[in-house]
Amino acid sequence: xxxxxxxxxxxxxxxxxxxxxxxxxxxxxxxxxxxxxxxxxxxxxxxxxxxxxxxxxxxxxxxxxxxxxxxxxxxxxxxxxxxxxxxxxxxxxxxxxxxxxxxxxxxx
Numbered sequence: 695x696x697x698x699x700x701x702x703x704x705x706x707x708x709x710x711x712x713x714x715x716x717x718x719x720x721x722x723x724x725x726x727x728x729x730x731x732x733x734x735x736x737x738x739x740x741x742x743x744x745x746x747x748x749x750x751x752x753x754x755x756x757x758x759x760x761x762x763x764x765x766x767x768x769x770x771x772x773x774x775x776x777x778x779x780x781x782x783x784x785x786x787x788x789x790x791x792x793x794x795x796x797x798x799x800x801x802x
Contacts, residue, residue, distance in 0.1 A: 733782040
């Protein structure tokens with residue numbers, strides 16, 4: 695960025711005083727909602743991705759990674775049977791309702 699001297703700065707400053715006040719420009723954008731999987735199955739998927747990165751860096755042995763992957767796969771099979779995602783969604787809904795009731799009680 696080019697340097698300006700004090701006379702140039704004063705000229706710019708005085709110019710700002712005579713310009714009309716403008717407001718920030720807001721742009722409408724469309725974004726996709728972020729989907730966060732808070733189920734244990736989703737967390738385990740993310741954990742295994744992290745473990746794979748550390749295996750690739752040599753921080754986790756292939757044997758330990760394989761044992762971990764087998765244990766996670768066995769646990770995920772049970773989570774599918776009990777429909778872990780629905781359980782988490784139901785719990786989140788109940789917690790949101792409880793928070794809303796607490797907030798409503800305090801604002802009335």
